[in-house]
Amino acid sequence: MASPESHAPNILPGKAAESPLLQFVTTEDRDTRMPPKGDRLSAAEVDTLKRWIAEGAVWPESASRKKTDPLDWWSLKPLSRPALPSGDAAHPIDRFILAKLKEKNLQPSGIADARTILRRLNFDLIGLPPTADELAAFEQEAAQDLPAAVGRAADRLLASPRYGERWGRHWLDVVHYGDTHGYDKDKLRPNAWPYRDYVIRAFNEDKPYARFVEEQLAGDTLYPQTADGQVAQGFISAGPWDYIGHAELPETKLDGKIARALDRDDMVSNTTGAFLATTAQCARCHNHKFDPIKQEDYYRLQAVFAALDRADKTFDVDADAARRRAPLVAERTRLDGEIKALNDKMASTDSRRVTLIGKLIDELKQGTAAVERPEYGYHSAIAKEQSATKWVQVDLGVARELAEVILTGCHDTFNNIGAGFGFPLRYKVELSDDAKFGQGVNVIADFTGSDVPNPGVKPQRFPVAKLKGRYLRVTATKLAPRRNDYIYALAELQAIDPKGRNVALGATVTSLDSIEAGPRWGRLNLTDGYFYGPKSERDDARIALLERERAEIRKGARKTDPAADQKLAELTADRSKVAKELATLPAPQVAYVGTIHKGTGAFAGTGANGGKPRPIFVLK
Numbered sequence: 001m002a003s004p005e006s007h008a009p010n011i012l013p014g015k016a017a018e019s020p021l022l023q024f025v026t027t028e029d030r031d032t033r034m035p036p037k038g039d040r041l042s043a044a045e046v047d048t049l050k051r052w053i054a055e056g057a058v059w060p061e062s063a064s065r066k067k068t069d070p071l072d073w074w075s076l077k078p079l080s081r082p083a084l085p086s087g088d089a090a091h092p093i094d095r096f097i098l099a100k101l102k103e104k105n106l107q108p109s110g111i112a113d114a115r116t117i118l119r120r121l122n123f124d125l126i127g128l129p130p131t132a133d134e135l136a137a138f139e140q141e142a143a144q145d146l147p148a149a150v151g152r153a154a155d156r157l158l159a160s161p162r163y164g165e166r167w168g169r170h171w172l173d174v175v176h177y178g179d180t181h182g183y184d185k186d187k188l189r190p191n192a193w194p195y196r197d198y199v200i201r202a203f204n205e206d207k208p209y210a211r212f213v214e215e216q217l218a219g220d221t222l223y224p225q226t227a228d229g230q231v232a233q234g235f236i237s238a239g240p241w242d243y244i245g246h247a248e249l250p251e252t253k254l255d256g257k258i259a260r261a262l263d264r265d266d267m268v269s270n271t272t273g274a275f276l277a278t279t280a281q282c283a284r285c286h287n288h289k290f291d292p293i294k295q296e297d298y299y300r301l302q303a304v305f306a307a308l309d310r311a312d313k314t315f316d317v318d319a320d321a322a323r324r325r326a327p328l329v330a331e332r333t334r335l336d337g338e339i340k341a342l343n344d345k346m347a348s349t350d351s352r353r354v355t356l357i358g359k360l361i362d363e364l365k366q367g368t369a370a371v372e373r374p375e376y377g378y379h380s381a382i383a384k385e386q387s388a389t390k391w392v393q394v395d396l397g398v399a400r401e402l403a404e405v406i407l408t409g410c411h412d413t414f415n416n417i418g419a420g421f422g423f424p425l426r427y428k429v430e431l432s433d434d435a436k437f438g439q440g441v442n443v444i445a446d447f448t449g450s451d452v453p454n455p456g457v458k459p460q461r462f463p464v465a466k467l468k469g470r471y472l473r474v475t476a477t478k479l480a481p482r483r484n485d486y487i488y489a490l491a492e493l494q495a496i497d498p499k500g501r502n503v504a505l506g507a508t509v510t511s512l513d514s515i516e517a518g519p520r521w522g523r524l525n526l527t528d529g530y531f532y533g534p535k536s537e538r539d540d541a542r543i544a545l546l547e548r549e550r551a552e553i554r555k556g557a558r559k560t561d562p563a564a565d566q567k568l569a570e571l572t573a574d575r576s577k578v579a580k581e582l583a584t585l586p587a588p589q590v591a592y593v594g595t596i597h598k599g600t601g602a603f604a605g606t607g608a609n610g611g612k613p614r615p616i617f618v619l620k
Contacts, residue, residue: 010024010103011053011057012053012055012428013053013056013057013109013300014053014054014055014057015053015054016050016051016053016054018026019053021034021049021053022046022049022050022053025040025041025046025049026046048093051366059237061145071292072599075277076292082495085098086302087099092437114138114139114142114143114146114149115135115139117138117142117146117150117535118130118134118135118138118153119135121150121153121157122156122157125154125157125158125160125163125166125167126157126160126162126163126165126192127162127165127166128162128166138153140287147594159415161204163201163203163204164199164200164201164202164203164204164323165200167203167205168196168199168202170237170424171199172196174273174274175235175238175239175270175274176238176239176270177192177195177196177199177234177238178192178238178240179192179193179242181240181241181242182239182240182241183241183242183243183244184244185244185507187243188343189592190592191312191590191591191592192234192237192591192592194231194232194296194589194591194592195231195232195233195235195237195238195591195592195593196234197231197233198228198231201228202228202260205395212232213275215228215229215233216232216233216235216236217234217235217236217271217275219231219232219233220233220595224322225319225322225323227315227316227317227318227319227589229479230313230315230591230593231315231591232376233313233424233591233594233595234591234592234593234594235270235274235594236267236270236271236305236308236310236594237310237311237592237593237594237595238270239264239267239270239310240260241263241310242259242263244259244311245258245259245260245262245263246259246260246603247601247602247603248264248601248602249602250601250602250604251602251604251614259392260459260614263309263310264302264305264306264616265284265302267281267305267308267594268281268301268302268304268305269281271301272293272301278291278293280293280298280301281298282299283295283298284298284619285619291385295618295619296618299616299618299619301618302616303613303616305594306613306614306615306616307596307603307606307611307612307613307614308594308595308596308597308606309330309402309539309594309596309597309599309603309606310592310593310594311319311592311593311595311597311603311605312590312591312592312597313590313592313593313595314588314589314590315589315590315591316320316585316586316588316589317586317588317589318586321585321586321588323588324585325582325585325588328578328581328582328585329582331578332575332578332579332582335571335574335575335578336575338571339568339571339572339575341567342564342567342568342571343358345564354550354553355506355553356505356506356528356529357505357506357529357546357549357550357553358550359461359529360505360529360530360546361543361546361547361550362600372573374422375409375491375523376410376411376412376489376491376520376521376525377490377491377492377525377526377531378392378489378490378491378509378511378514378522378523378525378526379410379422379487379488379514379515379517379520379521380392380422380476380479380488380489380490380511380512380513380514380515381515382482382486382515383479383483383485383486383487384485384486384488385486386425386478386479386486387477387478387479388479388483388486389475389476389477390475390476390479390488390511390512390513391473391474391475391476391511391512392473392488392490392493392509392510392511392512392514392523392526393435393437393471393472393473393474393476393509393510394471394472394473394493394495394504394507394508394509394526394527395435395470395471395507395508395509395510395512396469396470396471396472396503396504397507398470399433399469400468400469400470400495400497400503401466401467401468401470401497401498402431402467402468402469402472402495402497402503403463403464403494403496403497403498403500404461404462404463404464404494404495404496405429405445405461405462405464405472405493405494405495405496406459406460406461406462406492406493406496407429407446407459407460407474407490407492407493407494407502408422408456408457408458408459408460408461408491408492408494408531408532409423409455409456409458409460409489409490409491410422410456410457410489410490410491410532411420411457411491411531411532419456419457419478419532420454420455420456420457421480421489422480422487422488422489422490423454423455423480423489423490424476424477424478424479424480424488425451425452425478426447426448426449426450426451426477426478427447427448427452427474427475427477427478428443428444428445428447428448428451428474428475428477429443429444429445429462429473429474430442430444430466430472430473430474430475431444431467431468431469431471431472431473432469432471432473433469433470433471434471435471435510436471437471437473440469442467442469443460444462444464444467448477448478451478452481453592455518456530457491457532472493472495472504474490474493476488479516489521490526491525491526491531491532492526492527492528492529492530492531493526493527495507501545501547501549502529502549504527505527505528505529506527506528506529507527509523509524509526509527510523511523596611
C-alpha cells in the first residue's frame, strides 16, 4: 500500500486528506470507489481509517504481512487426479456429474432418444448434422445395443476429415490465423493455407500434443527434414502484419523500428496466450501485475523471436528431396558468392547501368521483381485541364537502333486504385536525335486521334522498323482523370535493341514536369527496371539476357584478364551443373511462416546478416 509498486503509494502517513486510499473509499465514482462491490465503508470506519493515516499509519506488529506466492494459483499448479466419487454410472465423468447433482438435490435428465444422441455427436465432433440415412441406420442399431451404436458412430465421426476441420478451427481461432495481413492494406497471404491444413491434419491424425507444440515453435530445428516441421511455423506468422511498417519503411526509421517491435510483441503474446494461457504482453511496460512474468522475462521472450520475420519460405514436402537439396543449395550459394566476388573485382569501372542490371538480376533470381514495390514510376505534376500536354523522355546516351519500345502502366494500391494508374487516354511515342524534338522526329506510335482503353499493367509493345535515335519521348495529349484533376504516369519505359537488350535501363530521364516524391515517384523510376507485371516478365530467359548484356558491357569497359575470365567460366559451368541437379528434384512447396527472411529494400530481414537476431532493449 505504501510501496512504489502498483501505482502506489496509496497511503501518505500523516496526510490523510492527500492519501489516494481515503479518496477511493469516499468517492462516488463507481469505476474507482473501493470496495468495488458490496457495502460501502460506514462513516465510523472511514473516520477510523482517516485517524490512523493522520497518526502515521503505523502497521500493528500483530498484523500478518505474509506475501502471496504469485505461483499459488489453480491454473499454474500441476494437474492432480481427484478421487472418483462412488456410484453406479459406467463412465467416471458421469460419476462426478451425478455426485454434484445429488449435492444440489437435483435429478439427472432422462436418456435422450437415438436421433437426439446422433445429432449431438455429429454437431459436437464434425459440426454438421447427420443425413436422413445415417439417422435411420443409427436408430436401428441403437434399438439393438445403444452403447455399441454410440461407440461405432463416435469412431466413424472421429475418422472423418470433417473432424479436423471442426476442431482445428478452434485452434486457428486461438492463434488468430488469417489469410490476409490485416491493418489498412490488408493484403492477401496466398501461402498461409499450408499451416491451416497442417492444423486440420494434426487433429485428424491425433498428433501428440507435445509434438504439436514442438513443431509450431521450433519444428525447423527439431524436425528439419519433415514437411510438418516447416509448415507448423505458420503459428508464428499467424497474426497481423503491418505491410507499410515492414515492406515500405526500413528498420532504420523510427516507424520501422516500432512496427518490428510490435510484430515481436504479437509473436510473444500469441505463444504465451496459446500455450500458457498467460497475458505476457502486460509485461512489456512493467512487471506483470497478475501473472508471474517480469518485464525482463518478457524481453527475453522477445529475444527468442528477434531474428524472425513473417515471410514466404520454400521447403520440400519429400524428406529425401530435402536431404538431397540441402548440399546442392549450399554449393550453389558458395558458387554464387565466388562469382559475385570475382565480378565485383573485375567490375571496378561498372556504370550505373551495369549496377542496375546486377540489382535486377538479383531481384529476379529471388523471385521478388516485377511485383509491387515502393518505386511506382514517373508521375507528372497535377493539371487542372485534361487537354494539357505533358511529355517525358529518355536519353539513350548515343543514337541507337531500336527494335521495340515497351510502355508499362503503374500499379498503385492506395485506396484500391489498382492497375493502369495515370496512363494517358491519348499519347504518342517519338524518336529523335534532337533533345527538343524540333527536327528529325520519327513517330513510332500515335494515339492522339482518339481515346485508348486503359491497359492496366499489360506492357504496350510498339515495333520499331529500322529507326535510330538518341532521345525517346512519350507525349500525353489527353491526361488520365482523377476526381477533380488530371495526371500522367508511367511505371517503365523500355527501349529494346535488335539484340534484345533494354538500352533504356538506367538512362537519364527528363520531362516537362514531375512529382519527385521518392521512393514512390520520380523520373529515375521510369528506367530502373522495376514494374508491376506478370510472372512471365521475370523468367530465366530474361535473367540470361541481362547477364549476357552485363558481360558485354564489362568486356568493353575493362582490360580483359584471361586468368579471371577463365576462373569465372569454370565457376559458371560448375553452377550450371548444380542448377541441373536441382532441377531434377520435385518442386519445393511455399508456406507463409516465421522464418529468417532474406529480402531486399525496406523489408530486408536478418538473412543478409546470417540470421543474427535483432538487438532487444528493455523499455525503461
